[in-house]
Amino acid sequence: MGKLEILNLNQSFPRDDGTRLAVLENISLEVQDEEFVCILGSSGCGKTTLLRLIAGLDTAGSGRVILDGEEIRGTSPKVGMVFQEYSLFPWRSVIDNIAFGLEMRGIAKDERYRIAERYLNLVNLSQFRTSYPSELSGGMRQRVAVARALALDPVLLLMDEPFGALDAQTRNMLQKELLDIWEATKKTIVFITHSVDEAVYLSDRIIVLTPRPGRICRIFPVDLPRPRDRTSPEFAKVRRGVLDLINQNCAIQ
């Protein structure tokens, strides 16, 4: 299971002059179990803020986040996260990074390596088992981060522009791999991006946010069958549809 309900979320931050900066306004959203949604919005519109609330890393000004009927009030092993920045522990080898969550859970060494090994294979990095993060390329690091988040078998996987810092070719490859992983593990995925192309390629539905303060502007279902071909006319048509929508309705007023 992994059904996510977001109810009337608001978030603001104090500013130096004493007023408050409204970042999220009245976000309500339902994400179905095993669904892949992308949250699309321009830089600074509050995407990371929203994801941190879903993750339980921060507390909302008001509103609620409910996962499988239970309100989220802090971090939970049911929710995994891949951060925008590189977040692997540089002092741990790849396998020990993936096994970290299992170690925190008190799982015995043999068992946790056995599990970690499985996720290492899932992201196709078996030959880098004992490497340190500093020895890996950016793309490999994010693959390890995905494996690390999945190792605890969460029902919901949150990803904050995980491929944003990668070159286009690597990014396309990782997007494809991610879809394979999603097919294989059947997680609910909430994926943040500012790339229309990425959102159209990956998601079942695209949630378009307005510029700050972030509100849900439109929800755009992507009905293309997978695997999707970026060069196909259908793909181009959907992408143009999303772009038009943003320009007409969700741009800075």
Add this chain to the structure above:
Amino acid sequence: MSIIGIRVHTIREQWPGALAIVVALIFWECYAAFITRNSFLLPGPADVLLAFISLAEKGILLTDFEVSMTHFAIGLILALIIGIPIGIAMGWNRRADEFLNPLIEILRPIPPLAWIPFAIIWFGFTPVSAGFVIFMGAVFPILINTYAGFQGVSRIFVEAGRMLGCTRTLDQIRYIAFPAALPSVVSGIRIATGVGWMCLVAAELFGVSNNGLGKDLWFYYDLHQMDSVVVYMLILGLIGLAIDMVFRYYIDRHFLKWRTGEVA
């Protein structure tokens, strides 16, 4: 690369350094033998070698070495036991920082040797007395570097940890902040060993003990046996170097191997 640098060296890389030492020795011997011609003002390498042999035969050097290492160990271990936890508390917890910072800032600039009178009054002529002076020199580098290391722990690591079930403060310190701060802690300890080693000579020299390398260096000065003084000077230097080598070769390689290739 210098002869004491971090890489493993080939003879080809080492020979200029070795040559410099040989040239310096020859120059020193010639200067002593032909120019000063006074083994009190400047004992030559040959005098020093003879003095070393006679001291070693009497077994004094070994006793001195043991005594000094005891002083050093007492001071350094105390500094670790006290400096690391306080550094962790201050680096991790803002309240502890605000509470202790002014006190530390007042104590820190006091030269460690200024504590010698109280070392003698409080601990008498025991190894703890010299250890205390070394402690005063070693504790601040350890504390400050631990503090800086813990303050510099990237938030993203703590949050990644929280997402993976590392939610208790003690676990966050143990599994995330400590390993992240370890390079800084280790470099603090390394600085502390250097400072502590300097304090050792002065502490012993001011009479807080009856043996030790620093103490006997002074003893032979009183006897005007400058060749023996040089023996002690060289031994102090070589032990200091050896302690530093432990860090360069062993500790950096085995505990901080993940940093190779990382851009600082």
